[in-house]
Amino acid sequence: MLTTQPISLLSSWIDAGSNNPFWETLSQTVLPSYVNSCRWFAGKARQQTGFSVKTVHTLPLPDGDVAYLLILEARYTDGIPENYLLPISFLADHTAHTLPFRLADVPEKGRIGDVTLAKQTGLLIDAIYDERFREALFSAIYQSRTLPQPDGTLMFHRGNGLEEGDERLSSRVLPVDSSNSAMTFGDKYFLKLYRKLFQETNPEVDMVAFLTDESKFDHIPAFGGSIVWQGEHRPDITLGMVQRMVPNDKDSWMQTGDYLNDFLYAVPQRLFAIREDVFDKVELLGRRTGEMHCALYKPSRPNAPTDPAFAPEPFTDDYREFLIKRFEDLLDRRYALLIDNYTKLDIQAQRLAWVFMEAKEMIDTFIDDFRTRPIESLRVRIHGDYHLGQVLATENDFVIIDFEGEPESSITERKIKHSPLKDVAGMIRSYHYAVSAKLFNSTETDALDPDHLQRVSDRWFYLIRDTFLNAYLDVFGAPHPLFKNNSEINFLLLIYLLEKAVYELGYEISYRPSWVKIPLKGIIDVIRDIEKIRLSDGNSVPHVAMLQTNLLQTK
Structure with missing residues (x-):
């Protein structure tokens, strides 16, 4: 005090x-x-x-x-x-x-x-910290109470995740200090009180409520209710949300790290070992991710209109320009950071950085192609910050958490609809980080040649990436309105993979220079695939040079 x-x-x-x-x-x-x-x-x-x-x-x-x-x-x-x-x-x-x-x-x-x-x-x-307050808050949600106030109304909404007979449960405050406050009820429900408020509803509450109450998607902590401050002349403001608690051992980042241990110990012995159950887990996560996106795809039907906030939308010119402007600004900042910090990077990272900077014209051409290429795939609300740390591993399955969106984006931007492939790109990049961080930062591999280590890391990553992606796409079948065809899937996935890896680059340069090679390698992989599209389309621009992969050669 x-x-x-x-x-x-x-x-x-x-x-x-x-x-x-x-x-x-x-x-x-x-x-x-x-x-x-x-x-x-x-x-x-x-x-x-x-x-x-x-x-x-x-x-x-x-x-x-x-x-x-x-x-x-x-x-x-x-x-x-x-x-x-x-x-x-x-x-x-x-x-x-x-x-x-x-x-x-x-x-x-x-x-x-x-x-x-x-x-x-x-x-x-x-x-x-007042037990009476916690009881009153939870009871109001359970009863879906409406409390008029001098400035608007407090609306307590009960969701489908709250079970009958659970109105009065013992409660406690979780000791974890964070940007929000967390309370539990009967060790069955989790109430998050939002501290910093925004002049509109919280995207996490919107998403969890929609997936639970509208789509009946089971692989999230079920929506138990919300507290919303309604006003006459402004958007509703979210004050809190209740969800079911999920028993879990660890998140998928930690689980993947455990699976990588066997792989790590085999690498110095020149053995390539991946347990079969690793592929099973990756396939399952791919399916659950696809099912989440299917649940978020809710086109309007006769007598059943979809909430406009969740209705599918096409790739409009405005959306493309929003994405392009954000990406071009990001690229400019990352190029400047690389130039300023180039001498601080290790030799392998310097080679990757040089190839990235030499490919600037190719990337610019790719962005111009995105601006004008006909795209018939659709956009929906997505998780927005999807990676292995956002997935809890239960005994035999997965539960997806934390739907607040990109931490550095505004609340309005977090509600923008994207192709679900943006989430897919986030998970693919997370798998790349998992293997790279494990292999390049372990004492077991200190004595190994970095180029050899990179090749081994790539082989694991490509196998896992393809396993995840194939399982994901199998959920939708073909054709599906979210994805016109394989050509558009490949093109859009590269857009989001490139954006994600370039975004990651800034953090690593600023805070973990020894990890810069991880996003740089991700960028180079995308540029290789851009080059393949460029060649297969037969519309290569003569003055734009091909990818300078010879710069990566050390011998």
Whole structure:
């Protein structure tokens, strides 16, 4: 607890919701230091000009008390303000013995400050540590309650993942500090309270609700419900979501690392060993990925219109220009980074970087081709940040998690529809990282020639990639509206693979220079395939040079 001077006001806690001077005093005295101590507050590094409580929502508690859900605005010298959700409850000293939990169980990070309200002394806490608040929140979702507020309405929506008879379950706050807050109920449900708020619904909630309630897709933590703040003259704002908890041993990144251990130990013996069950797991994940995308493909039918937010769309000119502009900006930044950091790279990475930079005209021609090439495949909502770490390995299957989308994209951009092949590209790149990180960063392979290690890594990766991709495409059958034909599949997959690998390049240059060869190798693989398309189409541009693979030769 950060405050030493208690606040004293005449207002009682039950009447504080409409007491603007109280919230103004709180936002100027107690809240700035408290909020800056919270892991979920993203504005610590920015120069702040102040906080203000913009909206106060009232949530009745089971014992007749209330908690408040504050919408707190953080202002800065530069940039737009940010809004955060801060639930608050008041624990009066004289009633502490009647609480269904012990005050000692409230951690220091949950204690906001001492206050005196209508001559009652007590402690303000983050309400997630108040068992009454957690019960009230979950019960409101279970009952699909509607709570009118002075500024809009709190809508509690119950999803199909919430089972009958589960209204009152024991609850606890998960100790993990992150950008959101997490609570569990009966160790069966997981409630995520979003702290940083956006002026529209959260894409994760939209996706999980659609897949559970509309498409009945079983391989995600089922949607249990949501908390949405509705207003008359603005988009709805998501405050929280409930999902079923999933028992799992590890995520698929860790599982793949385990499978790679056998492969790793065989490499120094010049043996190429992949267990058969590795292929089985990869095939299964390919099928589950395809089933997820089939579930997201919901064209409108007579008397059954699809929510426009999920209706399939064609490859419009606007979409192509959006993707091209984003990619060209990304390319320019990555070329500049490579030039500035070229001498810091190892010899193998330098050779790959040189080939990448020499292929600039070929990439530009490929982008121009994407701008004008007829494309009849369709776009839908997708996972958006799909990789091995987003897939939980259960005993015999997989569960896909975390549908928030690309972390560095805006909420609006995360809702843009893409070809499902963008997700496929993300998983393919993840497999490439898995094998490359394992082979190039293990003591077992330190003494091996880097070029030999690269060839061995490539063989594993290509086998796994093709296994995943074949299993994925088998789910759809042919033809399917999402994919016109194999030619378009190959072309679009290269678009997204190239974008993903170029994106990865920036992170590795900045933070892990020894890993730069991984995205660079991915880029070179894509450029090789671009060259094949260029030759098979018979429309090669004479002044554009072929890929300079001779630059990769060391002997």
